[in-house]
Structures are given as structure tokens and as C-alpha cells.
Amino acid sequence: MKKYSVGIDIGGTNIAVALVTADGKIKSKIKFPTKINRGEEIIIDEIVWKVSRVVRSGPVKSVAGIGRGAAGFIYYEEGTIKFSPNMFHREVPFVSMMNEKIRSRGDKRLLGLPLYFDNDANVAAWGAYQMDVPKTVENLICVTLGTGVGGGIIIDGKIYHGADGYAGEIGHIILNPDGPKCNCGNYGCMEKYVGAGSIVERTLREIKRGRRSMIEKLVNGRLEDMTTKTLYDAAKRGDELANEMWKNTGRCLGISLAGIVNLLNPEFIVLAGGVAKAGDLILSPMRRTIKEHANTYAAKAVRCIISKLGDNLGVVGAALLVRQKDAKSF
Numbered sequence: 047m048k049k050y051s052v053g054i055d056i057g058g059t060n061i062a063v064a065l066v067t068a069d070g071k072i073k074s075k076i077k078f079p080t081k082i083n084r085g086e087e088i089i090i091d092e093i094v095w096k097v098s099r100v101v102r103s104g105p106v107k108s109v110a111g112i113g114r115g116a117a118g119f120i121y122y123e124e125g126t127i128k129f130s131p132n133m134f135h136r137e138v139p140f141v142s143m144m145n146e147k148i149r150s151r152g153d154k155r156l157l158g159l160p161l162y163f164d165n166d167a168n169v170a171a172w173g174a175y176q177m178d179v180p181k182t183v184e185n186l187i188c189v190t191l192g193t194g195v196g197g198g199i200i201i202d203g204k205i206y207h208g209a210d211g212y213a214g215e216i217g218h219i220i221l222n223p224d225g226p227k228c229n230c231g232n233y234g235c236m237e238k239y240v241g242a243g244s245i246v247e248r249t250l251r252e253i254k255r256g257r258r259s260m261i262e263k264l265v266n267g268r269l270e271d272m273t274t275k276t277l278y279d280a281a282k283r284g285d286e287l288a289n290e291m292w293k294n295t296g297r298c299l300g301i302s303l304a305g306i307v308n309l310l311n312p313e314f315i316v317l318a319g320g321v322a323k324a325g326d327l328i329l330s331p332m333r334r335t336i337k338e339h340a341n342t343y344a345a346k347a348v349r350c351i352i353s354k355l356g357d358n359l360g361v362v363g364a365a366l367l368v369r370q371k372d373a374k375s376f
């Protein structure tokens with residue numbers, strides 16, 4: 047068995063490329079900003095160049111393949127990004143463009159390596175399935191909590207893609223059809239209650255309404271500097287408003303997930319992404335809400351955890367895509 051594979055995690059802000067061992071350890075990693083304004087040609091060219099570099103850091107003949115995860119609506123069968131709200135606003139035939147770049151560079155180490163491609167939340171779910179849960183687990187849900195809220199589903203040990211690869215969009219489950227407008231065009235999506243920007247926005251509204259909070263002091267009066275990290279710090283120091291916000295966020299997440307628990311009876315729910323760093327502040331109210339609102343037996347069966355891989359879940363999950371059985375490669 048080949049010892050390494052390459053993972054690529056393409057996000058709206060940063061791209062990470064890493065050489066990863068078969069058991070999910072990072073051997074070398076490069077992180078660089080996503081130059082969205084310069085167009086996809088330049089971005090893909092830079093990715094291929096960095097892939098060459100990380101491959102060079104390990105024994106060349108030992109690389110099993112390259113896996114990539116990207117944010118957005120991915121047409122899995124073709125390896126095409128249909129639309130990516132924070133990156134590409136038109137269709138990008140990502141896999142064929144990348145293959146073309148590899149061919150034109152003529153790097154022998156990359157030519158002929160199988161390529162895997164998937165949505166970033168599916169990749170995170172695959173990473174969590176490989177790294178965060180016991181080997182006996184075959185069914186899990188992964189929720190990536192950041193600016194956006196993504197979801198990936200593992201059923202019977204495989205990524206569940208649905209008919210065309212668009213399954214798992216947990217963030218766009220409607221919590222309130224009369225709620226605020228979402229980036230996807232719909233109203234009251236879960237993302238509008240649980241996404242990082244929305245949490246901060248809601249808190250800001252409360253402070254402007256006159257609620258007292260130590261948050262103002264923590265950002266030296268510059269409320270525009272508030273992030274979910276500020277809210278975490280405030281909550282840990284006992285701030286009432288910050289604690290209320292996390293409780294509320296965990297509850298919104300729990301309500302959406304209670305429906306999913308009823309539908310799919312997963313063994314694990316794994317939270318990942320920047321907002322998941324809030325740990326128990328979000329996990330406890332989420333667990334409580336699932337217990338209250340999901341079917342008693344399904345709620346008892348599910349265990350809710352935070353991924354231990356932190357920011358590396360995407361890149362490790364992408365590299366481990368080579369371990370999927372019967373997966374489509376290009």
C-alpha cells in the first residue's frame with residue numbers, strides 16, 4: 047500500500063495543500079491565500095505548483111493520489127463547481143482544468159495520479175469518519191460551522207451524494223420561512239442563525255438595543271471588531287449576553303439536527319470549523335435540544351463531538367479520499 051496522498055482544501059480565504067500519511071498524519075503542509083480576484087486559472091495554476099512542492103517533500107513513488115475539497119455546489123460526477131457563493135460565481139470545470147495544468151507542467155510525479163474531488167463538507171465528513179470516530183462506526187453527520195454552515199453525510203461507510211452530489215446542505219434547512227434572507231436566496235435558513243456572521247450580527251443588535259455586556263470592553267469599544275472568538279472569551283468570563291447567544295445558537299443547530307437524527311439515525315454528529323471552537327458552549331445546548339426534540343431512541347443512540355483535527359480536517363479528509371471504496375476518480 048502506498049504511504050502518502052495529497053490533500054487540497056480550497057476555501058474562500060485560504061487554500062491548504064498537504065502531504066498526508068495513510069493514517070492521516072500531516073507530513074508537510076503549505077497554506078496560502080485564495081486570490082479570488084485573479085480568476086480560477088491563476089488559482090488552479092498556483093495549486094498545482096504547490097502540489098508539486100509538497101510531493102517533492104516525500105518519497106515520490108509512495109503517493110497514492112490527490113484529493114480535493116472545495117466550497118460550493120459541486121457536480122460530483124463531472125468534477126465541476128456549479129456555483130460557489132464566496133468564490134466562483136459561474137461554473138468552473140475544476141477537475142479538467144487541473145488535469146490540463148498538470149499535463150502542461152509535465153511534472154512526472156503528478157502525471158497519472160488518480161484525482162478525487164468533492165464538496166468541502168463531504169470531505170470534512172470523510173475526514174471525521176476516518177479520524178474522529180471508532181472504526182466500527184458506519185453512519186455519521188458532520189457539520190462545518192464557519193461563515194457558512196455545511197454538512198456531510200456518511201451512510202454505511204460511504205459519502206452520501208444524493209442524485210447529483212448536492213446532498214448534505216444542512217445549513218440551508220429552513221428554520222423560519224419568515225426569517226432573514228440567506229446568501230442562497232432563500233429565507234430563514236439555519237445558516238442565518240448559526241453562521242459566524244449571523245451570531246455576531248445578532249449580538250451586535252442586542253448591544254445596540256442597550257443590553258450590557260463585557261464584549262464592548264473586550265474589543266476596546268470597537269464593536270465592528272467583534273468575532274465569535276470575542277463571544278467565546280466573554281462567555282467564558284461569565285458574560286450573560288454572550289452565554290445567551292451561544293445557548294441560542296446551539297439550540298438553533300439542535301432543532302435542525304433533531305430532524306436529521308429522526309431521518310437518518312446517525313451514530314455520531316461531528317462538529318468542525320471555526321465556530322465549533324466554542325466547544326461545550328455550543329455542544330451542550332445542541333445535545334439538550336436534540337434530546338428534547340428528536341425521537342427518544344434515535345436521540346439516545348447519537349453521540350455529539352467536536353472534531354479533534356481542528357483546521358486540518360479539510361486537508362486531511364481530502365487526502366484520505368483515496369481510501370474510499372468504489373469512489374469516482376478522474
Ligand SMILES: [Zn+2]
Pocket residue numbers: 217218228229230231232235237
Ligand atoms: Zn440558505
